[in-house]
Amino acid sequence: DGGITQSPKYLFRKEGQNVTLSCEQNLNHDAMYWYRQDPGQGLRLIYYSQIVNDFQKGDIAEGYSVSREKKESFPLTVTSAQKNPTAFYLCASTFSVDQPQHFGDGTRLSIL
Amino acid sequence: RKEVEQDPGPFNVPEGATVAFNCTYSNSASQSFFWYRQDCRKEPKLLMSVYSSGNEDGRFTAQLNRASQYISLLIRDSKLSDSATYLCVVNVNYGGSQGNLIFGKGTKLSVKP
Numbered sequence: 113d114g115g116i117t118q119s120p121k122y123l124f125r126k127e128g129q130n131v132t133l134s135c136e137q138n139l140n141h142d143a144m145y146w147y148r149q150d151p152g153q154g155l156r157l158i159y160y161s162q163i164v165n166d167f168q169k170g171d172i173a174e175g176y177s178v179s180r181e182k183k184e185s186f187p188l189t190v191t192s193a194q195k196n197p198t199a200f201y202l203c204a205s206t207f208s209v210d211q212p213q214h215f216g217d218g219t220r221l222s223i224l
Numbered sequence: 225r226k227e228v229e230q231d232p233g234p235f236n237v238p239e240g241a242t243v244a245f246n247c248t249y250s251n252s253a254s255q256s257f258f259w260y261r262q263d264c265r266k267e268p269k270l271l272m273s274v275y276s277s278g279n280e281d282g283r284f285t286a287q288l289n290r291a292s293q294y295i296s297l298l299i300r301d302s303k304l305s306d307s308a309t310y311l312c313v314v315n316v317n318y319g320g321s322q323g324n325l326i327f328g329k330g331t332k333l334s335v336k337p
Contacts, residue, residue, distance in 0.1 A: 145324070154311075154329035155268070170324075202267055209324055210256040210315045215267040 115139065118203050118216035124224045125190065125197060133188045133219045135203035144186035145204040145213060148172060155202065161186055162209070190221060198222050227251065228314050233332040241302045245331045247312030248294045256315035259286055259297050261308045262330065268311055271297075302335045309333070 116137040125131045135144065143162045147155040157170030161180040175194025180186055186205075190197045200220055204213035230247045237243050249257075257274035272279065274286040274295050285298040295314075299306055312328035 147327075155327040157324065160324060200265075212258050212270045212273065212313075213325060215269070217267050 116203060116205055116214055116216035118201075118219050120219060121217070123219055123221045125221060126224050128192045130189055130191050131221070133190070133201055133203075133221070135186045135188065135216060136184055137186075137203075137205045137214075137216075138184060139205055139214065140183070141205035141207055141214075142183070143206050143209060144180070145206075146170075146176070146178065146186070146188045147202045147204065149200045149202060158188065158201075227316055227326045228312055228328040230310075230312050230328040230331045232329060234334050235331065236334045236336060237302055238336055239302060239304060241335075242298065242300045243302055243333060244296055244298045245310055245312075245333075246294050246296050247314075247328055247331075248292075249312075249314040249316075249326075250293070251314070251316045252290075252293060254314050254316055256325070257286075257288055257295050258313040258325070259284075259295075260311040260313055260327070262311055263308050268327075271310070299333075302333075304335050304337065307333055307335045 119134045145160045146158040156172050158176050159178040161167035167180050177189045202218045203216045206213045227250050259271040260268040261271045262268040272281050274288050278287040283300045287296045309330040309332045311330045313325050316323045316326050
């Protein structure tokens with residue numbers, strides 16, 4: 113089955129810890145995205161990548177980092193510099209920027 | 225003016241009602257428009273694309289008004305299962321090149337028995 117897989121579904125972060133959220137897709141999509149959604153709020157773009165080995169900052173990149181070493185994979189690291197990381201994190205992918213994006217089922221990150 | 229604006233609702237309607245949502249966008253050069261549905265604590269899912277000529281999918285009709293820069297979603301014969309948040313999504317152009325999709329904050333619909 114083609115799709116986007118995010119893991120883990122739930123994640124807890126300790127003070128001062130970096131954590132990495134996984135996103136894998138087998139849709140052969142070129143572009144991949146990370147969004148953050150806070151309760152009752154819209155999606156905010158963290159980082160995106162339109163091609164392997166290249167990525168761009170979105171609107172709220174501070175405290176986050178990404179890599180795109182393979183077409184299928186776009187992991188997001190939430191660093192200790194992100195002081196308010198509790199949120200629902202969504203990964204998406206698409207063939208091109210003007211096409212609909214397809215989402216994984218998300219990771220909920222909380223602070224311990 | 226925000227890039228994509230929606231009435232947050234909630235729209236509370238009885239089963240069987242017809243309900244319509246509008247969404248305005250600020251970039252007149254935008255080319256791609258979509259409606260997504262997001263259930264509580266779930267990921268957004270594509271409901272339908274919005275074409276210049278308008279399009280219909282069963283009980284759902286989407287329309288685009290470029291002159292007034294808004295898109296609309298009409299739901300006929302509402303079902304309990306239509307209860308969700310509906311996100312308006314627009315592709316924003318910057319300097320002639322296509323940018324990323326911008327998601328509205330959503331309109332919440334609650335269909336009551």
